[in-house]
Amino acid sequence: MHDELTHSRRSFLRGAAAVGVGALAGSVGPWPEPALADTPPTTPADALQRLLDGNRRFIEGKITAPNRNLEHLKQVAPKQTPFAAFLSCADSRVPVEIIFDQGFGDLFVTRVAGNVASAEEIASLEFGTLVLGARVLMVLGHTNCGAVKAALDGTEVPGQISTLYRLITPGIDRQNRDLDAAVAANVRAQAKVLRDGSTVLSNLIRDGKLKLVGGVYDLNSGNVTLLEG
Numbered sequence: 527m528h529d530e531l532t533h534s535r536r537s538f539l540r541g542a543a544a545v546g547v548g549a550l551a552g553s554v555g556p557w558p559e560p561a562l563a564d565t566p567p568t569t570p571a572d573a574l575q576r577l578l579d580g581n582r583r584f585i586e587g588k589i590t591a592p593n594r595n596l597e598h599l600k601q602v603a604p605k606q607t608p609f610a611a612f613l614s615c616a617d618s619r620v621p622v623e624i625i626f627d628q629g630f631g632d633l634f635v636t637r638v639a640g641n642v643a644s645a646e647e648i649a650s651l652e653f654g655t656l657v658l659g660a661r662v663l664m665v666l667g668h669t670n671c672g673a674v675k676a677a678l679d680g681t682e683v684p685g686q687i688s689t690l691y692r693l694i695t696p697g698i699d700r701q702n703r704d705l706d707a708a709v710a711a712n713v714r715a716q717a718k719v720l721r722d723g724s725t726v727l728s729n730l731i732r733d734g735k736l737k738l739v740g741g742v743y744d745l746n747s748g749n750v751t752l753l754e755g
């Protein structure tokens with residue numbers, strides 16, 4: 527109990543210090559405040575909201591491209607504190623920072639074809655959340671995903687590409703030929719693998735320090751839709 531109290535008092539003091547700095551910066555000159563505060567969101571709900579706000583700016587053509595200059599890169603060079611982590615597809619049309627209008631140091635992104643939760647991805651995401659402190663973890667699928675489509679169709683593929691199939695097919699219904707349904711099912715299945723396959727992640731979720739969500743990104747609109755459940 528004592529530790530908890532000490533911790534919350536420290537958190538409060540840190541928060542108060544951040545507010546003080548922000549207020550001071552606002553009074554320095556006539557320039558407008560940056561569109562986004564540099565302080566990362568500290569709760570899972572705020573972290574998710576920051577992502578959704580960024581995606582809205584992106585689809586409405588109102589991006590602010592925060593934290594993308596060399597100056598900000600220098601600021602985060604010694605230490606990163608990304609507020610969100612992703613398990614996303616390697617597809618060239620899914621550049622996560624652009625979709626969510628974020629910049630250097632904001633997102634911890636693991637990308638792999640079919641956004642599959644293999645052991646290496648789980649290890650990376652444990653690092654991004656437990657060690658680096660990301661507050662929201664999004665499994666992000668997308669429309670017209672080639673990896674999911676190939677697994678759905680059972681297409682013959684060269685080399686080791688079919689390795690992806692054994693990670694995707696258990697989570698999708700191959701009797702249903704609908705690709706959108708398979709993409710959503712794959713997101714849910716990979717999220718379940720993360721939750722069930724990692725005690726680090728499930729403990730963070732249980733303790734309210736991390737929110738795990740699934741989303742599907744529409745290649746035609748740029749919109750990210752959160753999946754229920």
Ligand SMILES: [Zn+2]
Nearest residue numbers: 615617671672
């Ligand atoms: Zn894909």
